[in-house]
Amino acid sequence: MTTERALRTVDMHINVGPQHPATHGVFRMVLEVDGERVAGCTPYIGYLHRGFEKLAENEEWQEVIIHLDRTDYISQFNNELCYAMGMERLLGVEPPERAEYARVILAELNRIVSHMMFYGAFGADVGALTPFLYAFRERERLQRLFEAVSGARLMHFYFRAGGLKEDLPEGFADELRRMLPAVQHGIDECDRLLTQNEVFLSRTVGVGKLAASEAIAYGCSGPVLRASGVREDVRRSDPYSLYPTLDFDVPVGKNGDCFDRYWVRLAEMRESVRIVQQCLDRLPEGPIRTPVPRYPHFRVEPGEIYVHTENPRGDYGLYLVSKGGVQPYRVKLRSPCFCNLMALGPMLRDSYLADAVVILGSLDIVLGEVDR
Amino acid sequence: MTLPADIDALVRLFVVANVVLLVVLVLIYIERKVLAHIQQRLGPMRTGFHGILQTPADAIKLLIKEDLTPQSADRWVFQLAPFLVFVPIFMMFVTIPFTGELVVRNLDLGIFYLVAFSSLHVVGLLMAGWGSDNKYALLGGVRAAAQLISFELPLAFAILGVVVWSGSLNLKEIVELQTGIPFLLLQPLGVLIFLVASLAELSRTPFDIPTAESEVIGGPLVEYSGMRWSIFMLAEYASLFATAAIAAAIYLGGWEWPFAPRAGELDGWAARLAGVTWFVIKTLGLIILVFWLRGTLPRLRIDQLMGFAWKMLIPFSFINLIITAAAVVYGGVILLAGWLATGGFAYAVYIRSRR
Numbered sequence: 001m002t003t004e005r006a007l008r009t010v011d012m013h014i015n016v017g018p019q020h021p022a023t024h025g026v027f028r029m030v031l032e033v034d035g036e037r038v039a040g041c042t043p044y045i046g047y048l049h050r051g052f053e054k055l056a057e058n059e060e061w062q063e064v065i066i067h068l069d070r071t072d073y074i075s076q077f078n079n080e081l082c083y084a085m086g087m088e089r090l091l092g093v094e095p096p097e098r099a100e101y102a103r104v105i106l107a108e109l110n111r112i113v114s115h116m117m118f119y120g121a122f123g124a125d126v127g128a129l130t131p132f133l134y135a136f137r138e139r140e141r142l143q144r145l146f147e148a149v150s151g152a153r154l155m156h157f158y159f160r161a162g163g164l165k166e167d168l169p170e171g172f173a174d175e176l177r178r179m180l181p182a183v184q185h186g187i188d189e190c191d192r193l194l195t196q197n198e199v200f201l202s203r204t205v206g207v208g209k210l211a212a213s214e215a216i217a218y219g220c221s222g223p224v225l226r227a228s229g230v231r232e233d234v235r236r237s238d239p240y241s242l243y244p245t246l247d248f249d250v251p252v253g254k255n256g257d258c259f260d261r262y263w264v265r266l267a268e269m270r271e272s273v274r275i276v277q278q279c280l281d282r283l284p285e286g287p288i289r290t291p292v293p294r295y296p297h298f299r300v301e302p303g304e305i306y307v308h309t310e311n312p313r314g315d316y317g318l319y320l321v322s323k324g325g326v327q328p329y330r331v332k333l334r335s336p337c338f339c340n341l342m343a344l345g346p347m348l349r350d351s352y353l354a355d356a357v358v359i360l361g362s363l364d365i366v367l368g369e370v371d372r
Numbered sequence: 373m374t375l376p377a378d379i380d381a382l383v384r385l386f387v388v389a390n391v392v393l394l395v396v397l398v399l400i401y402i403e404r405k406v407l408a409h410i411q412q413r414l415g416p417m418r419t420g421f422h423g424i425l426q427t428p429a430d431a432i433k434l435l436i437k438e439d440l441t442p443q444s445a446d447r448w449v450f451q452l453a454p455f456l457v458f459v460p461i462f463m464m465f466v467t468i469p470f471t472g473e474l475v476v477r478n479l480d481l482g483i484f485y486l487v488a489f490s491s492l493h494v495v496g497l498l499m500a501g502w503g504s505d506n507k508y509a510l511l512g513g514v515r516a517a518a519q520l521i522s523f524e525l526p527l528a529f530a531i532l533g534v535v536v537w538s539g540s541l542n543l544k545e546i547v548e549l550q551t552g553i554p555f556l557l558l559q560p561l562g563v564l565i566f567l568v569a570s571l572a573e574l575s576r577t578p579f580d581i582p583t584a585e586s587e588v589i590g591g592p593l594v595e596y597s598g599m600r601w602s603i604f605m606l607a608e609y610a611s612l613f614a615t616a617a618i619a620a621a622i623y624l625g626g627w628e629w630p631f632a633p634r635a636g637e638l639d640g641w642a643a644r645l646a647g648v649t650w651f652v653i654k655t656l657g658l659i660i661l662v663f664w665l666r667g668t669l670p671r672l673r674i675d676q677l678m679g680f681a682w683k684m685l686i687p688f689s690f691i692n693l694i695i696t697a698a699a700v701v702y703g704g705v706i707l708l709a710g711w712l713a714t715g716g717f718a719y720a721v722y723i724r725s726r727r
Binding site: 014194353 | 413511671674675
């Protein structure tokens with residue numbers, strides 16, 4: 001006699017961001033939740049859009065570098081490296097050896113700094129406060145070094161076509177050599193603090209799984225792709241700079257879940273320390289800049305080129321077009337974060353609201369680069 | 373000189389209420405300092421010597437802020453909620469004994485009274501979540517209701533173990549039974565369940581799900597500011613203090629264990645001082661344990677938490693109760709089974725977490 005009548009429920013739309021503590025910048029997503037379950041997600045980007053690509057067309061070639069610092073503002077040296085390499089290939093010059101070594105050292109230290117940022121923020125996403133401060137202590141060590149190198153803590157503007165702006169500061173190599181064991185120790189400490197924590201594991205293992213095929217289909221790259229088990233690293237698959245001569249591994253995950261994405265980044269920090277150590281042992285003396293024609297103006301030969309580097313967040317590509325003028329004709333950025341962010345949808349399938357925060361954190365997006 | 377009973381009760385209530393307010397200020401300061409040192413920071417340093425005036429300064433700031441109510445909020449529900457959280461928690465202090473004498477009223481149904489009042493403030497949190505007309509607050513309020521009601525059961529059953537063994541609901545009598553061996557050693561499983569369940573009752577890390585900063589941004593508290601917000605904070609720390617005091621009384625032997633002065637050994641005031649010292653050491657130790665956990669652990673997810681409550685804590689709290697009841701009937705040796713059960717509990721947690 002009783003007729004089963006389903007209770008009519010309405011999914012709730014929750015606006016997360018752009019001013020939510022867990023959105024890492026100004027990302028906004030409207031989550032459709034059924035209780036604690038996520039039923040859908042609509043992402044909105046563009047809150048940090050500054051028109052970098054258009055701005056670049058109105059700046060001189062070398063000046064564009066300051067805008068590159070501001071795309072992915074946590075891995076500035078890597079961005080600069082990509083652009084400097086593009087200009088050099090168009091010009092047909094090679095940077096001197098010392099500059100190459102300095103670039104790789106700085107780029108890899110930058111990778112550690114960037115992954116430390118991820119580590120801290122990810123800890124905070126999962127609900128642990130302490131990792132954030134430990135990570136920032138480690139970051140600070142290297143940030144001070146960057147400050148000594150370029151004079152700036154964030155927007156370095158240090159790489160140039162043909163080399164570096166100026167030589168590394170006096171005593172840089174000794175200071176770094178002294179610092180590396182401490183950096184290594186700091187990474188180990190961070191590892192001990194979070195990785196084996198039972199609560200952390202229960203929040204990350206099996207959460208936000210991304211199959212390798214899906215990761216490839218969405219154009220993911222960097223740690224997000226590698227965590228899904230694809231051994232793809234631009235430093236190995238399309239080697240640039242000194243990377244062919246260096247000995248390092250490419251850590252790869254198995255399950256493509258949040259824990260693997262975390263673990264891959266932690267392992268990459270260790271590899272970066274190895275790379276820096278090798279470069280430091282071989283760092284030669286000598287000039288830091290190959291002369292390029294600068295008068296009356298710095299110009300780049302007409303032509304077009306696509307360069308990409310392995311940034312901490314993935315495959316960072318620049319498509320440069322030169323018509324021979326003092327300004328680039330076109331600069332197009334292939335943003336790894338943007339592509340990684342696309343995979344948010346499939347990852348959020350069957351997740352809880354609390355997982356959504358962790359999954360977004362595990363992508364380690366930088367909005368400066370997504371929005372450009 | 374003895375005062376008339378009514379006046380005596382009023383004086384005691386006044387003293388206890390003020391002591392609790394003071395303790396809350398101190399606890400907030402201690403939490404900030406403990407957390408800061410765990411995180412390699414200094415914490416408050418500027419206001420007074422090592423920042424000791426920081427919490428009074430914050431309290432004054434909060435009290436003189438404008439009392440805001442969101443336009444779309446359910447006005448009465450929103451404004452009443454903080455008090456419905458605050459009053460039941462303060463009512464608990466009526467029977468929490470600091471020492472044998474320092475108690476407002478030593479009720480014969482003391483534990484029953486405490487358990488009853490400790491579960492009332494969930495109404496206030498739910499009202500805060502609903503009345504704010506904010507989706508984050510609503511989610512947080514519903515989370516709080518689910519979590520607090522679920523953990524009420526293992527908490528009560530863990531305490532029931534103590535009650536069955538001691539045969540009394542009177543906190544003073546329970547403490548006096550522990551002059552030899554504290555119930556910590558007789559009820560190991562009970563202590564464990566009590567600690568975990570009360571962490572969840574207090575919404576403390578790793579169970580701070582209702583107020584999760586990175587998910588629901590403070591949950592029910594998200595729309596509150598100024599005085600109403602500070603009343604929530606007051607209630608939170610007061611309930612932390614109350615829970616630690618109850619745990620110290622029922623498991624750690626309260627003000628008597630381990631060195632209770634023998635009758636006539638110390639005169640009145642020295643004995644009182646000794647009692648208060650033991651109470652402070654035990655309570656503060658438990659509270660700092662809670663702060664320490666906050667500096668160490670991430671946060672669980674709501675489904676994991678509920679699963680843990682219903683599938684682990686409640687069955688094991690039944691086991692604890694059965695063991696204790698058997699011990700009452702067949703002799704205290706059976707309490708040793710409690711240690712075995714604790715091992716079983718640890719093993720079950722391990723099995724559950726294995727992947």
